[in-house]
Amino acid sequence: MKNVLTGFLHRAKKNHLLFVVLALGPVFALFLYIRIIPIIKTALYSFTDYSIIKKKSHFVGLRNYASMLRDDSFKLALSNTLMVTLICVVATLSLALLLSVVLRRVGRAAAAYELIFFIPVVTPWVPASVIWRWLFDPTFGMVNQLFSFLHLPPQAWLQRPDQVIIAIVIISIWKTVGYYMIIFSVGLRNIPDIFYEAARIDGASRFQQFRFVTLPLLRPIFLFAAIMAVIQFFNVFTVAYVVSADNQGSPSYEFKVLVWEIYRNGFNYYKMGYASAEAMILLLFVLLIVVLQFKVAGNESE
Amino acid sequence: MKANRHRKPFEWALVPINAALAIGALFILGPILWMLLTSLKTGEEILRVPPTLIPQNATIRNFVSVLTIQGFPRFILNSLIISTLSTLSVLVTSMLGGYVFAKFQFPLKKFLFALIIATAIVPFEVYMVSVYITIGNLKLFDSYLGIVFPILIMSFGLFFMRQHSSSLPEELLDAARVDGAAEFWILQRIVVPLSKTPLMALGIFAFSEAWAFFIWPLIIVNARKFYTIELGLMVFQKMFFIEHGPIAAGAIISILPMLTIFFILRKQFIQGVTLSGMKA
Numbered sequence: 001m002k003n004v005l006t007g008f009l010h011r012a013k014k015n016h017l018l019f020v021v022l023a024l025g026p027v028f029a030l031f032l033y034i035r036i037i038p039i040i041k042t043a044l045y046s047f048t049d050y051s052i053i054k055k056k057s058h059f060v061g062l063r064n065y066a067s068m069l070r071d072d073s074f075k076l077a078l079s080n081t082l083m084v085t086l087i088c089v090v091a092t093l094s095l096a097l098l099l100s101v102v103l104r105r106v107g108r109a110a111a112a113y114e115l116i117f118f119i120p121v122v123t124p125w126v127p128a129s130v131i132w133r134w135l136f137d138p139t140f141g142m143v144n145q146l147f148s149f150l151h152l153p154p155q156a157w158l159q160r161p162d163q164v165i166i167a168i169v170i171i172s173i174w175k176t177v178g179y180y181m182i183i184f185s186v187g188l189r190n191i192p193d194i195f196y197e198a199a200r201i202d203g204a205s206r207f208q209q210f211r212f213v214t215l216p217l218l219r220p221i222f223l224f225a226a227i228m229a230v231i232q233f234f235n236v237f238t239v240a241y242v243v244s245a246d247n248q249g250s251p252s253y254e255f256k257v258l259v260w261e262i263y264r265n266g267f268n269y270y271k272m273g274y275a276s277a278e279a280m281i282l283l284l285f286v287l288l289i290v291v292l293q294f295k296v297a298g299n300e301s302e
Numbered sequence: 303m304k305a306n307r308h309r310k311p312f313e314w315a316l317v318p319i320n321a322a323l324a325i326g327a328l329f330i331l332g333p334i335l336w337m338l339l340t341s342l343k344t345g346e347e348i349l350r351v352p353p354t355l356i357p358q359n360a361t362i363r364n365f366v367s368v369l370t371i372q373g374f375p376r377f378i379l380n381s382l383i384i385s386t387l388s389t390l391s392v393l394v395t396s397m398l399g400g401y402v403f404a405k406f407q408f409p410l411k412k413f414l415f416a417l418i419i420a421t422a423i424v425p426f427e428v429y430m431v432s433v434y435i436t437i438g439n440l441k442l443f444d445s446y447l448g449i450v451f452p453i454l455i456m457s458f459g460l461f462f463m464r465q466h467s468s469s470l471p472e473e474l475l476d477a478a479r480v481d482g483a484a485e486f487w488i489l490q491r492i493v494v495p496l497s498k499t500p501l502m503a504l505g506i507f508a509f510s511e512a513w514a515f516f517i518w519p520l521i522i523v524n525a526r527k528f529y530t531i532e533l534g535l536m537v538f539q540k541m542f543f544i545e546h547g548p549i550a551a552g553a554i555i556s557i558l559p560m561l562t563i564f565f566i567l568r569k570q571f572i573q574g575v576t577l578s579g580m581k582a
Contacts, residue, residue: 019485027399035421038432124514126532127553266431
């Protein structure tokens with residue numbers, strides 16, 4: 001009886017290969033066609049002067065990469081992107097961490113706050129940016145109303161580069177802090193109470209408990225959140241586009257960011273080769289961050 | 303132990319904590335409430351300085367104008383079609399792929415899986431130029447398939463369903479095999495029903511991602527009849543910057559479906575959106 005059974009299972013296993021091909025084949029083909037090939041092609045395009053409005057394209061070696069070094073628009077976009085990323089990551093993550101720690105002390109009200117702070121997370125970037133653009137309007141916006149209420153001078157907001165950065169940072173914090181707060185809350189909940197009890201028996205103050213129990217045990221999740229945040233903010237586009245693109249009757253400063261440069265070169269000027277080279281810089285940066293994460297995480301597990 | 307906590311003496315430290323949290327909640331809710339109030343005001347009242355808080359003559363004219371004159375119903379329909387197509391496709395491909403990678407042995411398995419997962423860390427913005435060229439070759443500009451093309455699959459979804467599938471008991475599947483069940487029958491009748499919860503979470507995540515998808519429709523859609531709601535809102539804002547009432551109404555309308563799903567299914571929603579956080 002047992003032999004019959006294993007024999008049957010053996011035959012069934014043989015049929016498995018057919019099932020694997022039928023089930024996974026189409027799925028993998030989609031991944032190949034929609035992800036893997038486009039990524040490889042982008043790398044290849046970055047060495048050409050490809051454009052969909054030209055008949056022929058040529059291999060140009062590293063010329064696209066060389067022109068980037070002389071492209072002021074690209075350099076400005078890169079430095080703006082780095083600046084936004086740095087400020088947003090630091091501000092959002094520290095606020096989110098603070099909120100998640102504080103929420104553990106307010107008991108049942110925590111659930112209500114979590115719900116409220118998650119509302120902007122489910123609000124897409126376009127309506128969020130549209131709402132905030134109006135709030136930052138120099139004449140009719142609520143932000144300047146608040147300023148005059150506090151006896152501060154009204155600001156032009158979206159017409160000066162430094163103020164556009166502040167606006168983008170505020171909008172980004174508003175939109176994402178709830179997400180990272182939830183991630184940290186889950187991490188905090190997973191820290192066993194016994195660690196805190198032990199710390200209390202040893203006479204640790206609340207701050208010492210935070211410093212010597214919470215922070216070290218939250219480190220892996222914090223690291224992961226930091227990587228996610230860096231990649232997310234490095235891809236900043238929608239908020240910059242909605243908040244600072246020219247509108248009828250409202251001139252505003254156009255805030256250059258990396259993805260916008262890719263968009264502009266690729267789809268406004270049809271310089272696909274050059275846009276691909278810029279995209280490779282974006283990819284390089286993301287890979288760098290991921291490798292860095294593995295390095296740090298690897299050192300820790302040793 | 304637990305009962306003791308309730309009888310703790312009043313903690314003064316909680317006063318500033320609650321005050322700070324209340325201010326934070328105001329910062330979060332304020333902009334959306336302000337937009338809602340603005341959408342109910344008349345054009346004249348919106349431009350009044352200093353602004354009024356509560357609309358004096360509340361009107362739904364802005365909503366009517368957005369829904370009748372500006373073609374928003376079409377944009378909403380387009381967004382619904384695209385998000386639904388994307389969600390269905392992500393669920394089917396993630397379930398199939400995840401299950402096969404979890405429960406079957408075959409050549410090159412590790413390599414193929416690594417390849418799929420590696421694409422997860424590459425942002426779409428990196429290869430959108432290349433996908434655009436593909437869509438151009440396929441002549442799919444201004445079509446639903448063209449818009450939904452990049453979000454037909456989700457590497458993370460496949461990874462997530464693989465994690466879930468590996469927890470399914472092997473004996474159950476083998477028992478069905480001994481009874482002579484075909485593999486597709488097992489998948490359909492045993493695996494899928496046991497995967498309802500993760501599929502639900504993934505589905506909500508995929509739907510909200512697709513609903514908010516912006517840069518791709520911005521690139522490949524020209525014809526107004528294929529505008530998604532995000533695209534419509536953005537173009538609309540550029541056209542009627544001075545007329546803020548209808549824009550406010552449009553923004554509220556575009557948020558409403560997400561907020562509704564969120565409040566009905568908040569557990570699954572938070573689980574779905576933070577899925578990626580759990581693997582850390």
